[in-house]
Amino acid sequence: MNDEANDRANDETINCEPEHLARDKALQHAMAGDIAHLRGVGSQLTTRYAAAARAARIHGSDLSYLRRLLATTPGRDSVELLLQLLGEQGAAAGEAGLELPLMATVLAQHQPAAVLAQAVFADVPEGDRLGELRTCLFHELLLRGVDPDEFPALRPGSRMHPLSWLPDRRRALETAPDFTRHSANGSAGSVKTGLPETDGRLDPPTPRPTEASPLRNSVTVDEHDLILTAVEGNWGYAEAWVFRPEQPIAPDRVPALLPTLPMDCVAGLGPTGRYEIAARPVGDIWSLLFATSAVGGCYGTGRYGAWGRLRAWRSLAGLCGAPFSASAGEVELRAEQCTWFHFETDAEFFHNEIGNDYGIAALSPDGRRLAVLAATDTD
Incomplete structure (x- = not known):
């Protein structure tokens, strides 16, 4: 036995x-x-x-296991039984162990939107305990291309939930979201952090100048925390820096400037150490931040689609210099006006052991603010 x-x-x-x-x-x-x-x-x-x-x-x-099995079994009957069990379990032991954000992403992966609109969102009983499930499911479906106008019942009722800050439609910059794959027996996924082989590549020639830049890090506590939102809690380590030059920085200067800045992610790189950089559209940056949060790394299971979406937007806000009180529309406008860079190095900060290491830099349209996020999945 x-x-x-x-x-x-x-x-x-x-x-x-x-x-x-x-x-x-x-x-x-x-x-x-x-x-x-x-x-x-x-x-x-x-x-x-x-x-x-x-x-x-x-x-x-x-x-x-039973919850996963029901969520991955297509059909209204299995969804309705899942909701019944979730309600019973919530009443018996509270909501903490119900894995509602996980249930939302599994349902969105395995069930048709029409079934979910009928079984999950229609005829919500009084005293319902599954508001978190419905709110998360709405954003999971949006990211998978579901048009809420086709299924009006999908819209969550509460405007007090933190996820209500997000756009109620998938935005143009939310390109190619990478989700964890789920089955009854578990989940699997990985974050694709590599640079494109040719598109946008701006690697400066070596040997590079080694003279240190006079710019100094001026990141505030609020900026630092906001920039790191997507990485917090499920990756090994990350840091953020903000530089505010007196004279504007031209976008074409950023590739050569980054290795000279006082940042741990380039410390000790030297004139010939591996340093690769590419200009990236804002959608690629959002996708990287989303995968970081939604899929997670070796140190966590990720936040799944709905909360991963919120955290990606929050990090984007910090990188483009939007205040914490900014609306999603204001963040989107700022992000689209910034110039974005994606880089990798062989500096000691990046362990480069399991492939999940990257740096992001955002230059404001006036060239007077350069924000950097560096993340590694090895502590």
Whole structure:
């Protein structure tokens, strides 16, 4: 019998209504100095607690598999049963373990939009606990090309949710979103961080000048945190810098300028170390930020499509210099006016061990602000 079977057999002895500690009696034994009795009680409680924890892990794993199985089985019946189970589980144990953003991305991958509009968004019951699922699902479907005008019921009702900041239609800069692939047994995905082989390449000739730039990093705490939003929590390490020159920087100067700036991501590179850079359209930058957040890396499972979308937009806002209070439309306008660069180096900052390493630079249209994000999936 394997370990899981043993655990299941042991679980059968657990009473659904656990026996509580008789605290008054325990206090009497303590006051009488009968520590041996308390030792026995403590051992018994520890054994019960360990058995209950094993049972909770097993049941949680089984419920997670069943939710995935239903979400990946096409058809309205499986979706409606999934919603029923999610509601029951939420009522029994709270929403924390329901994986609602994950359920939204799995449903969007495996179920037709028409089925979801009928089964998930129509006839929402009073006291419904699945608002997070519906809000996430709306954005998941948008990113997959679903036109909300064809399915008016898909629109989430709450305007107080953080995701309501996002555009209610897929924008032109949201090109080629890269999603994690899901099945009943798990998920898989990777972030494509490589530069194009030829398009937009601006690699400066070597040996490069090594004279340090007089520019100094002036990033604020708010700018730093906003720029790193897409990377936070699921990649190894990232840093952000902002430079504000007195004289405008021309876009064609940026490739040669970056290796001379006081940044960890180019420190120790030298005149001949590998340094590759390309000009990229803003859509390519958004796609890279989206994949970073939605798919994640070795240090996390990612935020999935809806929250990955929000985090990509927030990082884009930080890079293009939009204030935190800016609307999505204002961020989009600023981002489209910036000049964008994507670079890689062999500096020590980038471990270059598993392929997930990149740098992004954004130059404002007036040339007076240069923001840089560097990320590695190895800490």
